[in-house]
Amino acid sequence: MKEAGYTEKEIEQIKADIKHFENVRKEIQLASGDYIDLKQYEPAMRHLIDSYIGADESRMLANFDDMSLVELLVEKGQEALKDLPKSIRDNPDAMAEAIENNLRKVIIEESPANPMYYEKMSVLLDELIKLRKEATLEYEKYLNEIIALSGKVKKPNTTSDYPTSINTNAKRALFDNLGRNEAMAVKLDNKILTTKKDGWRDNIQKSKAVRNAITEVLKSYSITDDNEIHRIFDLVKNQREY
Structure with missing residues (x-):
């Protein structure tokens, strides 16, 4: 210079x-x-x-x-807030908005894998935001609630809302999006696991086999609507475990 x-x-x-x-x-x-x-x-x-x-x-x-802010909240709780920039840390509203914005981003990103579950998480977040803005919830209690919600968003497996047989993210997604029918979710999961071949998403014939397997299981539960079959097929494609 x-x-x-x-x-x-x-x-x-x-x-x-x-x-x-x-x-x-x-x-x-x-x-x-x-x-x-x-x-x-x-x-x-x-x-x-x-x-x-x-x-x-x-x-x-x-x-x-x-690590994202949401991940830090899940791992460290309120201790994570001490690592925020001073200009945010010293302003309760700015800190709340930072958490909410980051949590909203995670919900949007994860939604394709389980639309019904993350729609529920979005509603819970909206309720917390409303309570905070209306000043009807003490700030300390708000922080505890938003941190608890962060845990549910990042780690659905830590919630107690699922039967013991619904023990993977894929099963949870099927369970949540098939009317919380445990038997159907387990049966469909088993059928997909025994049908899918490596690289099935990018191969027309392999993909068709998975779709036919989904159609077969749903039909056994009197679900024959093409739109519903397509919705579940798209859901399955978004599961990392498959």
């Missing part, structure tokens, strides 16, 4: 500006939940910033580069 004609004072000011706006960017991303997961690139970027800019303040948010 000296060779480019900048004075020492100008160099320091530019470095300070970069530090400031990098932190502002991080805070906005965290508060809004509007960020792209670039975990594989961020460490290298942080190294460049730390090495050439000396952005010491940016380390304040380092914990969030490998």
